[in-house]
Structures are given as structure tokens and as C-alpha cells.
Amino acid sequence: MAKTILDMDVVIVGAGPAGIAAAVTASRFGLKTALVEDSPGPGGQVWQETPSGRPWSRRWLNRLRACGAQVLGGTTAVCPVDQRTLLVETLDDHHVLAWRHLILATGARELLLPMPGWTVPGVFGAAGLARLAKNGWPVAGKKVVVAGSGPLLLPAALTLKRYGARIALIAEQAPIGRLIGFALACMYLAPAKLLQAWLYGLRLANVRYKMGCWPASVEGDVCLKKVSLVHKGLKIAIDCDILACGFGLVPNLELARLLGCSIQQGVVCVDQWQRTSVPGIYAAGEQTCIAGMEHAILSGRIAALVIAGQYQEARPMLGACSRARRFGHALARAFALRPEVLGLADQETIICRCEDVTAGQLQPYTDWRKARLMKRCGMGPCQGRICGAALSHIKAWPYPTARPPLLPTRIATLIEGTMAVQKAANEAKGDQI
Amino acid sequence: MPRLVTVKIDGIEIRVPSGTSVAAALALAGKQITHRSVTGQQRGPFCGIGVCLACRVTINGQPGCRSCKVSCQEGMEVITDG
Numbered sequence: 001m002a003k004t005i006l007d008m009d010v011v012i013v014g015a016g017p018a019g020i021a022a023a024v025t026a027s028r029f030g031l032k033t034a035l036v037e038d039s040p041g042p043g044g045q046v047w048q049e050t051p052s053g054r055p056w057s058r059r060w061l062n063r064l065r066a067c068g069a070q071v072l073g074g075t076t077a078v079c080p081v082d083q084r085t086l087l088v089e090t091l092d093d094h095h096v097l098a099w100r101h102l103i104l105a106t107g108a109r110e111l112l113l114p115m116p117g118w119t120v121p122g123v124f125g126a127a128g129l130a131r132l133a134k135n136g137w138p139v140a141g142k143k144v145v146v147a148g149s150g151p152l153l154l155p156a157a158l159t160l161k162r163y164g165a166r167i168a169l170i171a172e173q174a175p176i177g178r179l180i181g182f183a184l185a186c187m188y189l190a191p192a193k194l195l196q197a198w199l200y201g202l203r204l205a206n207v208r209y210k211m212g213c214w215p216a217s218v219e220g221d222v223c224l225k226k227v228s229l230v231h232k233g234l235k236i237a238i239d240c241d242i243l244a245c246g247f248g249l250v251p252n253l254e255l256a257r258l259l260g261c262s263i264q265q266g267v268v269c270v271d272q273w274q275r276t277s278v279p280g281i282y283a284a285g286e287q288t289c290i291a292g293m294e295h296a297i298l299s300g301r302i303a304a305l306v307i308a309g310q311y312q313e314a315r316p317m318l319g320a321c322s323r324a325r326r327f328g329h330a331l332a333r334a335f336a337l338r339p340e341v342l343g344l345a346d347q348e349t350i351i352c353r354c355e356d357v358t359a360g361q362l363q364p365y366t367d368w369r370k371a372r373l374m375k376r377c378g379m380g381p382c383q384g385r386i387c388g389a390a391l392s393h394i395k396a397w398p399y400p401t402a403r404p405p406l407l408p409t410r411i412a413t414l415i416e417g418t419m420a421v422q423k424a425a426n427e428a429k430g431d432q433i
Numbered sequence: 434m435p436r437l438v439t440v441k442i443d444g445i446e447i448r449v450p451s452g453t454s455v456a457a458a459l460a461l462a463g464k465q466i467t468h469r470s471v472t473g474q475q476r477g478p479f480c481g482i483g484v485c486l487a488c489r490v491t492i493n494g495q496p497g498c499r500s501c502k503v504s505c506q507e508g509m510e511v512i513t514d515g
């Protein structure tokens with residue numbers, strides 16, 4: 001059965017701060033807007049609704065509810081069907097969305113780097129585990145080592161602590177000197193963030209925080225038993241239940257790639273109006289620059305204002321948006337990864353977790369194509385999202401090409417979605433004759 | 434108090450607060466393993482945000498669902514491959 005197509009002025013993919021701000025803004029000007037979100041509800045990585053939601057997030061979520069935009073929760077954008085349509089799938093259904101303007105706001109994910117033992121159950125992304133805990137994953141009483149890099153280690157540790165985990169250590173790979181420089185830069189670029197970091201510090205006052213310290217390996221078989229870390233040239237071993245480990249964020253670029261948007265230096269290229277290289281397609285939030293929530297909101301609003309033709313209202317925001325991006329660049333410099341953490345894997349360490357391809361097996365290959373053809377590296381269910389990001393850092397391989405569909409998709413979705421678009425195209429032709 | 438919903442995990446019923454993710458319900462039911470890797474290793478949830486697909490399970494008969502991205506609904510049937 002071919003389905004009907006939902007006709008929209010604006011389709012937004014991703015209901016984080018960027019997507020929500022864009023949806024609220026677009027709806028203000030009477031644009032028929034749909035917001036597609038993979039998670040059950042809107043919020044993205046920071047505003048996801050939990051009983052203890054913060055006031056700021058509640059304000060935006062209330063605005064979203066009131067604005068009239070159609071929010072499609074639990075809905076994944078899987079691929080474009082033709083140049084102006086997007087196929088989306090839910091747990092038991094699918095739709096085709098036709099758009100005049102498309103805003104990509106798919107956010108970012110954690111960079112997860114291979115080390116011996118990282119496939120043992122009990123190793124998680126750091127912010128990812130916090131996310132799991134918010135949705136009920138039991139961390140109470142568990143002894144957790146939080147490690148990796150970036151400012152997110154602090155809120156992640158705090159969330160885990162709030163849900164009852166015992167935080168044994170927070171290990172930040174960046175050296176203290178760089179972090180002091182970053183704090184100074186923040187005084188000008190983002191003073192509010194400094195205050196926030198200080199507050200996190202206060203609430204984590206009795207937790208050990210080591211700079212210039214990184215995890216090296218994990219021991220355990222059916223579950224994690226011990227984590228080894230390096231600090232000042234010495235190995236420290238900590239018995240614990242969980243390693244929560246993220247090395248900063250990398251943008252989710254798969255959809256932008258599939259749509260042919262130009263990508264440079266690991267982010268979607270946009271001009272000051274958030275326009276990508278493809279006419280009608282805009283991008284906002286973390287996939288244009290890893291710079292946090294304020295940048296996400298501003299860029300989302302700017303994209304929607306430009307679509308509505310409201311350049312007057314958008315222009316005063318450009319300064320703040322570019323300052324937020326400068327904060328993002330300072331962040332990237334301060335938390336740049338040291339070579340040691342990119343070389344943790346030994347010959348036996350699995351790199352591609354979907355296909356269980358080890359570092360040793362990848363050694364003869366110098367690019368993705370061969371690694372894919374010969375070893376199926378990056379060809380499993382995650383489509384190279386984890387090993388692709390890791391190998392782009394470890395071996396400087398450019399990302400593997402994105403292929404539709406973006407995630408495992410039901411055959412019925414693909415067939416019926418394509419049929420619906422063809423039928424609509426035929427009908428349009430018939431009308432012309 | 435949040436409302437409770439009942440889900441069936443590998444044939445065993447468990448009641449969890451509504452809003453709990455399927456991944457969390459699995460852990461609450463003592464199941465840390467969601468599937469076996471291509472070489473037979475036991476694996477559980479990993480990235481926590483629906484990217485790595487390590488937490489995939491069968492939900493209401495549909496295989497390959499990301500359990501961290503789905504909220505428990507009354508009567509849901511979940512089957513792991515652990």
C-alpha cells in the first residue's frame with residue numbers, strides 16, 4: 001500500500017536545542033513545520049524530559065508544545081527518496097515527508113576510542129551512560145571511573161552521582177596547562193560556562209579529578225572488573241564496575257553526507273545564515289560546530305528566520321553566534337587529543353565492534369574501501385559510526401561514504417515510501433498533461 | 434509516584450516506571466547482555482544514545498530495535514539474544 005505524503009514547508013531533523021529553537025521560530029511565521037526526532041520525545045542530548053527537568057529546558061519544551069509544529073517522536077529519518085522528500089520510520093510505521101526547506105539538526109555523538117578490553121560489558125560512553133541513567137538504567141551503588149576528555153565529563157559524572165553511582169575518579173586526558181588557558185579564554189567568550197564549571201566543581205568536590213590522566217585498558221570477561229589508567233607516566237589500576245569513557249564529541253554527519261551537503265574539517269559547511277551547499281537545506285547546532293547549547297539555539301533560530309525571510313531579526317544574532325563558534329574552537333584546541341590516547345589499541349583489540357575486526361587485521365590496509373572489501377570493517381549495523389569516527393582520528397582516514405538507509409530499515413518502509421513518491425510524481429505529470 | 438508499566442523480557446514479566454527505556458528495563462531485569470557479536474562475544478549497551486546499535490533486541494517481534502531509544506509500553510515483549 002503506497003502511503004500519502006505529508007507536505008511541509010519546513011522539515012527539521014533532530015529535536016535538540018537547535019531543532020526545537022528552529023521549529024518554534026518557523027512556526028511563529030505560519031510555516032507548516034514538522035520536527036522529526038529519533039528519541040521518544042523532544043529535547044536532544046540536554047533537554048530530554050525527565051521528572052527533574054531544568055527550568056530553561058522546560059521553557060523551550062513548553063514553547064514547542066504551544067507553537068503548533070508537528071513533533072514526530074520516536075521517528076528516525078532514514079534516507080531521502082528524491083530531491084525534496086525524506087523517508088522516516090517509527091517502531092511500527094513509516095511516512096514520507098515532502099519539504100520546501102530542510103533543517104538538519106542531528107547533533108553530535110561521543111568519540112569512543114578503542115583500547116584493550118573496551119568491548120567488555122560495563123564500558124560505556126561517558127555522557128551516554130548519564131543518558132542511560134536518566135532513562136532508568138540502574139547505576140546506584142556502582143563504582144564508576146569517568147574518563148576521556150572534554151567538559152562533558154563533569155555533568156556526566158554529576159548525573160551519575162545523582163543517580164547513586166560512586167565516582168572513583170574523573171580522568172581528563174588534557175594537561176593542566178591547556179585547561180588553564182581555556183579557562184582564561186572562557187572569561188571573554190563564555191563567562192557563564194566558567195561559572196557552570198565552577199558549580200560542577202563544587203558539587204563534585206569530594207570526587208578525585210585528575211588532569212593529564214587517561215584510561216589505557218580494561219580487564220574483565222563477562223563483566224568489567226578493573227580499569228588501568230596512565231598518570232604522570234605511571235600506571236594506576238582501579239577495581240570498579242563501570243568505565244564511562246568519552247573523548248569529546250563528533251558531529252552526526254551521515255544525513256548531511258547522504259544529501260550531498262559539503263563537509264569540511266569534520267563539520268557541515270554553512271554560511272552565516274546556516275545555509276549548506278545544497279539549495280533549500282540548512283544545518284544548525286553541533287553538526288556545524290561543536291560549541292554547546294547556546295550556539296545550537298542561536299543557529300537554529302537563525303536558520304528558521306532566514307527561511308521565513310526575516311533577515312532583520314536574524315542579523316543581530318550573528319555576532320553572538322560567531323562568538324559561540326569561537327568558544328567551540330577554543331574548546332577543540334584545549335581538549336585536543338594527545339597521541340597516546342589514539343594509540344591505545346594493540347593488535348588484538350577490536351576496532352569495528354559490529355564485525356569484530358581487530359587492529360591487527362586492519363594493519364595491511366590504508367583506506368576504507370579496502371578495509372571494507374577485505375574485512376567488512378564498518379559494514380555492520382552501526383554503518384561505521386563508531387569505528388569510522390575512531391579511525392578518522394587514529395589513522396586519519398576520511399569517513400566512509402554514507403549509504404542509504406542510514407540505519408537498519410524495514411523493507412516495507414523502503415518499498416512503500418518509494419512507491420508513494422513515484423505515484424505522486426506520476427500524478428503531478430498527469431496534471432500537467 | 435510515576436505510573437508503572439509491565440513488560441515481558443525473555444518471557445519474564447517486570448514492572449518498571451513509565452518512561453523507562455527498554456535498555457534500562459533489561460538491566461533492571463538483570464540482563465546486561467543484549468546480543469552476541471559476530472564472533473560470539475557477549476555485548477551490552479555501549480554508546481547510550483542510539484548510535485552504536487549494541488543494545489539491539491527484538492521488540493514486539495521486530496528484530497534489530499535499539500533498546501536505548503525505545504520507552505517501555507504496557508504489554509511490550511522484548512527478546513534478547515544474550
Ligand SMILES: Cc1cc2nc3c(=O)[nH]c(=O)nc-3n(C[C@H](O)[C@H](O)[C@H](O)COP(=O)(O)OP(=O)(O)OC[C@H]3O[C@@H](n4cnc5c(N)ncnc54)[C@H](O)[C@@H]3O)c2cc1C
Nearest residue numbers: 014016017018038044045077106107127285286292293296
Ligand atoms: C550523550 C551526550 C550528552 C550530552 N550532555 C550534555 C550536557 O549534559 N550538557 C551540555 O551542555 N551539553 C551536553 N551535550 C552536548 C550537546 O550536544 C549540546 O550541548 C546540545 O545538546 C546540542 O544541541 P543540538 O540541537 O545541536 O543537538 P542534540 O541535542 O544532540 O540533538 C540532536 C537530535 O537529533 C536526533 N537525531 C539525530 N539523527 C537523527 C535522525 N536520522 N532522525 C531523527 N532524529 C535524529 C537525535 O536523537 C538528537 O535528539 C551532550 C552531548 C551528547 C552526545
